[in-house]
Amino acid sequence: MYPPRFAYEAPRSLDQAQALLAEYGDEAKVLAGGQSLVPLLKLRFAAPAMLVDINNVPDLEYHRTASDGSLRVGALCRHADLERSTLLAQFPVMASAAPLVADPVVRHRGTLVGSVCHADPQGDWSAVLLALDASIVAVGPEGRRTIPMAEFVLGPFTPALRPGEIAIEAVIPPPQHQPAGSYFKLERRVGDFATAGAAVAVEMDGSRVTRAGIALTGVGTLGTRATAAEEALTGHELTDGSIAEAADAAAESANPQSDHRGSAQFKRHVVRTFVSRALHRVLDAPAGKAA
Amino acid sequence: MTVVHEEPTAGADVPTRRIRVTVNGVTKTVELEPRVLLVHLLRQALGLTGTHMGCDTTNCGACTVLVDGRPTKSCTMLAVQADGHEVRTVEGMSTPSELHPLQEGFKEEHGLQCGFCTPGMLMSAKALLENNPDPTEDEIRWALSGNLCRCTGYQNIVKAVQWAAHKMRGEQA
Numbered sequence: 001m002y003p004p005r006f007a008y009e010a011p012r013s014l015d016q017a018q019a020l021l022a023e024y025g026d027e028a029k030v031l032a033g034g035q036s037l038v039p040l041l042k043l044r045f046a047a048p049a050m051l052v053d054i055n056n057v058p059d060l061e062y063h064r065t066a067s068d069g070s071l072r073v074g075a076l077c078r079h080a081d082l083e084r085s086t087l088l089a090q091f092p093v094m095a096s097a098a099p100l101v102a103d104p105v106v107r108h109r110g111t112l113v114g115s116v117c118h119a120d121p122q123g124d125w126s127a128v129l130l131a132l133d134a135s136i137v138a139v140g141p142e143g144r145r146t147i148p149m150a151e152f153v154l155g156p157f158t159p160a161l162r163p164g165e166i167a168i169e170a171v172i173p174p175p176q177h178q179p180a181g182s183y184f185k186l187e188r189r190v191g192d193f194a195t196a197g198a199a200v201a202v203e204m205d206g207s208r209v210t211r212a213g214i215a216l217t218g219v220g221t222l223g224t225r226a227t228a229a230e231e232a233l234t235g236h237e238l239t240d241g242s243i244a245e246a247a248d249a250a251a252e253s254a255n256p257q258s259d260h261r262g263s264a265q266f267k268r269h270v271v272r273t274f275v276s277r278a279l280h281r282v283l284d285a286p287a288g289k290a291a
Numbered sequence: 292m293t294v295v296h297e298e299p300t301a302g303a304d305v306p307t308r309r310i311r312v313t314v315n316g317v318t319k320t321v322e323l324e325p326r327v328l329l330v331h332l333l334r335q336a337l338g339l340t341g342t343h344m345g346c347d348t349t350n351c352g353a354c355t356v357l358v359d360g361r362p363t364k365s366c367t368m369l370a371v372q373a374d375g376h377e378v379r380t381v382e383g384m385s386t387p388s389e390l391h392p393l394q395e396g397f398k399e400e401h402g403l404q405c406g407f408c409t410p411g412m413l414m415s416a417k418a419l420l421e422n423n424p425d426p427t428e429d430e431i432r433w434a435l436s437g438n439l440c441r442c443t444g445y446q447n448i449v450k451a452v453q454w455a456a457h458k459m460r461g462e463q464a
Binding site: 005053108 | 305306308324325326327328331347348349350352355361362363364366367368369371372374415433434435436437438
């Protein structure tokens with residue numbers, strides 16, 4: 001399948017990329033890894049007049065720990081780079097999610113920032129970054145701004161980027177206490193869209209939960225944050241009882257649709273199981289060790 | 292669907308771009324429309340039909356090639372994006388007189404039946420063994436999980452990669 005015709009530029013600087021985006025406005029689309037955009041073009045679900053390929057823009061391939069301890073992921077950092085990274089030890093939910101994104105071949109090309117900008121309700125990174133209270137840095141005609149993940153997704157496939165804006169970095173804040181947690185996803189086979197997924201990111205002070213971030217994949221049109229589940233944990237000892245309460249609350253937060261991947265009731269059950277499983281891993285881990 | 296992309300369409304105002312791409316060690320200059328996919332460039336413009344177009348939806352991995360050493364689904368990358376980069380396809384694996392150990396392994400261990408997925412399997416396996424010369428069975432299955440095979444049930448593909456890994460490490464297969 002051929003995509004529809006489009007004009008194509010591969011600028012060698014962020015300034016040039018921004019100039020093209022300013023010129024073409026919402027007729028332009030940014031191409032990074034292309035693992036969602038190219039299929040959309042081929043299916044003719046997207047037909048931009050101008051593709052601005054940022055793969056030649058230098059210094060966007062990084063992921064690094066900044067001086068404040070936050071993790072910075074550049075717009076051209078590939079999933080595979082994160083999968084092999086040693087920097088995710090402080091962000092265990094990211095370390096467990098990286099190998100579950102799409103399939104190994106797609107992970108070599110696809111990017112975290114691109115995946116978040118694609119804003120697919122079944123995208124893995126959106127839930128993970130939501131659970132971690134991450135934000136997205138964008139540059140545009142009105143300058144640079146930082147958009148919290150909670151405000152970044154306006155609807156399915158609709159990021160909060162303005163015409164002419166380009167997302168250049170994801171910022172994941174540093175943990176204040178011992179970080180723990182994991183990401184679980186149910187898929188019928190590798191590379192399929194998630195039936196359901198759950199990102200659980202907690203911080204522990206001994207056996208007490210000081211921070212809890214729980215977000216769900218594929219069980220709502222917007223990124224689903226399980227606020228009630230977080231509240232059931234934050235400030236309390238982690239126990240079998242609080243885990244059960246949080247898992248039930250997360251299942252309640254889910255808003256799944258019945259489809260060929262499973263019934264809404266089944267997907268809720270999967271959410272409950274995943275949240276419980278992730279938290280039991282934290283509970284069962286040796287003291288001081290991330291789970 | 293047959294479209295020749297080496298020359299701009301006469302009379303039609305179709306913008307093309309000139310790119311330089313190194314395929315299996317040979318640098319080529321090609322002029323093409325930006326919407327042409329890498330798999331089209333390889334198969335149609337360059338005649339390298341060893342790379343198979345399977346699902347055309349980023350699922351099956353039959354079209355996997357190496358771009359700067361990284362396995363890439365060539366149906367999900369624009370050919371213009373290969374400008375200035377190095378592409379390796381299944382045609383670059385063997386010499387006229389000798390198969391690559393992976394190809395030998397697929398032959399010895401019956402790692403293919405219909406053979407349609409094989410070029411993609413070989414390229415993914417090649418990238419795996421270049422990074423990890425002694426993979427476990429789990430690591431092999433994990434590395435090949437973006438490549439679908441409808442015939443073999445994967446058992447003999449895993450054995451073929453193990454056979455090649457042995458040989459490439461200089462051990463008795």
